[in-house]
Amino acid sequence: MTNGTNTTRAQRVSVTGGQDLPLNVMNRLNSSLERFLPEQRLFLRSDDATRFVRLRPVTQLLGIGGITLGFGWMLIASSILVIDAVSSGSSRDRMVQAQGDFEARLSQLSAERDARAAEALAAQNRFAVALDQVSEMQTKLLSSEERRRELETGLNVVQSTLRDAISERDDAQRTVELVQGPDAQDPDRTQEVSVALDILSGELRDAAAERSEAQQQAEAARTAAADLETQRDQIIARNDEILTRLEDAVTISVEPLDDVFRSVGMNPDEVLKTIRQGFSGHGGPLTPLSYSTRGNAALTQGETKANQIIVTLDQMNTYRIAIEKLPLAMPVKSAFRYTSGFGRRWGRMHEGVDLAGPVGTPIYSTGDGVVTFAGRQSGYGNLIKIQHELGVETRFGHLSRIRVKTGQRVSQGDLIGDMGNTGRSTGPHLHYEVRMKGRAVDPMSFIKAASNVQ
Template sequence: MRTKLAIKVHSILESYFPERRVFLKSDTDTRFIRLRPGTQLIAFAGSAALVAWAIIATAVILMDSIGSGNFREQAKRDQRTYQARLNDLSAQRDRRAEEALAAQERFNAALAQISMMQSDLLESETRRRELETGIEVIQSTLRDTMHDREAARTQLAELESTLEEGGGSVIQTAASGTPIDFLASALERTAQERDQVILDSQDALLKADEMEQRIALMQDRNDAIFRQLEEAMSVSVAPLDKMFRDAGMPTDRIIETVRRGYSGQGGPMTPLSFTTRGEEPSADTLRANRLLNQMDRLNLYRIAAEKAPFATPVKANFRFTSSFGYRRDPKTGGRRMHSGVDFAAGMGTPLYSTADGVVTFAGRQSGYGRLVKIQHEFGIETRYAHMSRIRVKVGQRVSRGQRIGDMGASGRVTGVHLHYEVRVGGKAVNPMIYIKAANDVF
């Protein structure tokens, strides 16, 4: 059976690969090599495998070259997109900086106007008190003069009755002229004083009318100043209030926390409390106090903004390589929680504190590599991991925007980047909540 099968296979191979002989001739001898069907089949199969391998290898190389070209083009497009995005972010940051500077200038102008308004109000109050004192003096003098005039009239009537009743002795007294001259002189002085009092009263009334007009003009000007300041405060306070609310920070508690730790007093922030005669504060005084309270709130907001992580830890050009939340672990491939955001840039890129605070850790820590922890107000902590160099020490107080280290690739990483975390009460939160909340303010 095996022989028949071998004969059949040999006959089939003979039909496709007949036996061939290759003759090798030399000067003295002639030899040949017999190429049997099996040998030819092996040679054909080897040649076919070699050609197939060459074709597959060429196709793989060609596809890899095409794919690399596409990847390079895609990388270039991504780079151009990131660059355009970075330029847009830079332009937005510059615009926000200009708006913040303009808001600061408006704030300073408002303070200057409030100071001028206080000075004008004090001056007008002083003038009014002087005018009231002058009117009281004139009224007192007028009353005394009227009293003296009535007394003179009474004395004159008594003298006239004495003349009518007394006879010769009175005539002799009248002849001497002493009482009559004294009475005439007193009446003349009284008339002059009366005329002077009338003139002084008229002059005082004119000055009072003039003062009322000036006070009315001052009130109009103060009202215009108040409106401008109230609009400026509304424009300045509203974005900061929205920023804190978008970041999930209760504004009342934030203001109270900052107020407890802030002892600044004096200047235009002191509420107006002056009055003339123990009267209730005027409408302008109450309005000015409300405005000063808004300015105080704005000042406390600005202090709080320096203590919360609203800034970006990287100021140079960078790209986001990983966001907050669950993701595929780059090392193990499994699903894992990513408790921060990653900023990728060049080795040694400066890193900055995002808020005022105190350094609580500066060293190596397991997968974080070189790590810096900063404790801020309101129970907030920030972490800066994978540094190549740490530039702060434990216990050091840092300010917002102060350089704390350099970007690197220490710890459990796949490349150079910064792993940035924000924790509130020990729980990790998305840092982009704070960064995005401040986009329209800073």
Template sequence: MHRPIVIKIRAMFERAFPEQRLFLRSDTETRFIRLSPMTQFVGVTGSALLLGWTIISSAMLLMHSLGAGDLKQQALRDQAIYEQRLNQLAAERDARALEASQAQERFAIALSEVSAMQSRLLASEDRLKELETGIDVVAATLRDTMKDRDEARDQVAALRAELDQNESDEPDARRMADLETTLGMLSAALGDLAGQRDAMQETVSEAELALDRIALDSRLEAERNERIFTQIEDAVASSLVPIDEMFSAVGLPTDSILEQVRRSYSGQGGPLTPITFSTSGDAEIDEVTARANDVLGQLDELNLYRIAAQKLPFGFPVRGYYRSTSGFGQRWGRMHEGHDWAGATGTPIHATADGVVVHAGRQSGYGNLIKIKHDFGFETRYAHLSKIRVKVGQRVSRGDRIGDMGNTGRSTGTHLHYEVRVGGKPVNPLKYIKAARDVF
């Protein structure tokens, strides 16, 4: 049964691929090669498969090349957008730093204004007290003078009555002379008293005018103080709100941190001591004093915030031209515990907060590494450096240059690997950098 099928298949091959002969002629002889139907079928099939494989491979390579080109162009566009955004953030950060510096200058001016205002108010109060005392003395003297005048008038009236009575009696020349002398003395005394009274009245009038001027000056001073207080309060609020939001954005225990800073600086005192505008000695605080003390309290809180911010890694570690290459999180199946910025070899690297250098040297995959210990359990790390510019035990401030960008350790190119650790555990550094971009 199988044989007829084989015969039919062979017949089909012979009809489709009839036997061919390939003649090869030379100078001496002629030869030929017989190409059977099966041989022709195998050759045609192999050629078709080879041609199909070539077409499919070329198409796959072309599609892969086009796809890779699109992905590369998209990656380049994303990188350009990201770098542009980083430059914008850097410009915004610089603008906020300038605004913070200007706000601090305004605070210094405001403090000097408050001090000058206190001095003027104390001087006005002393002048008012002196004038009140002078008016009391003038009033007492005037009362005594008027009393003496009245007594002198009574004596003059009595003497005149006695003189009139004596004129009707027998004249006594001696007694008349005494009476005239006494009358002359009393008249002179009355004239002096009248002059003193006029002088006292003039003094009282001048004192009243002075009091009116002092009252006007006090009103003008109060209006000026109101404007000053309003400007200071607005400036404090505009600076205190962003820095408070910065601490809240990173989830820090603000009250605990400020209390630690306050205890650390509790023995220093300074211009933020509560003030008193009254010299009367009573314990009651007036509205102006309470308001001034409230402003000083806010300035004191702002100062504590500023001190705390200097000790926390809110700064940016790279200066110059750079680009972000790798963020915090999982990378190639492993945890990347920091953030990477690439740049040229030697790009300046700066401390992001005040602290003490606890490591400055090589450490396995980190290469040249700097570790800085900060307050409140924070630590920052700066890896793959080409040069280290600090030593162990050295105290550094935020913004100090501590090293240069490099390619040491387990690194595939020149970059900085920057870490922030809290209690020994790594956290995302960008959380602190982004929180501070509107403040510093």
């Protein structure tokens, strides 16, 4: 019996040994854990039966472990939520601080813009006053030249008259000498000669007096001519100083305008060429200019400076015309939050800036132009495209309402739509783009450039 039983048990182990192995492990675990977690039974009674559930040590260990893991996960999740709430609060504080800094920067840019505008206006006023002074000085210079020429002419006449008087005196003396020759003893002849001498002496006295007066007039004329020449030199020097100041003033005024176009990625020479092609009309009668016969070198130098100032002023005026055609204004005038800038974002290129605000916030045109598109377009949602001059285009995306039509001409500051959350958007905001000849550029460069010219 024993051998048979052992043989049967050995056969059962050999056949089902692979299935009993986990059961043996469980039994061993239960035996080792039973000292700490004795087996428990949970009785369930009903009206006609009583049942129980056996809680073995391994089951209790798993239950305790599950409860411990659940409680630990709850603590970790709560900590994460608390940390997230704290970081979210600090992030909001940083956003509020960033918005405050941005608004302060805008205020500073506005103040700088007003200062530049005042400086430009003052420069224009100084230029107008200087032009009046230059014109008055040139008039005085021409008058002094005419007076000098008149005095020179009078001096020449006086000198010619003096020479004639001297010649007449010499002729009279020779006549007297001839008369007092052989016939000097004739009384009648002597009386005639005496009368002639008296007449000649009177004429000589008159001629001497006239000569003296002519010499005095000539000396006074030379003195006046020297004074006029000194005044002319002073006027020329003053004129040159005024032109130099004007040249420096207009040069300083042009530099910020030149920097505006370079800051937005535009070539100033091409901008000037384009504007001049559209403003190239000229005409009117030709009026010859008057020049003095003396001091041509100084006048030529002053004329060169004046022409350079006129060229620089024309360049500054052309820049002003070009600036009026650029979209330099802010598209949102109400309170907003700057949420995303131009550049790489989430591994892709963000070709504009995002300005967040409530749904329905008014959106305005940033410059004069023509609406080329007003409708819905893929990720933009409700989109408005405005074509400006000089190859610049602006785009306004995610709008809740469009207030313009394709082909409509708009001016800077016109209401064109309302802020919304259409298209690929995570919240209400305006996606604002600026493109130059189809290439996206940073819109903030245009907005910051406005502080130098407005």
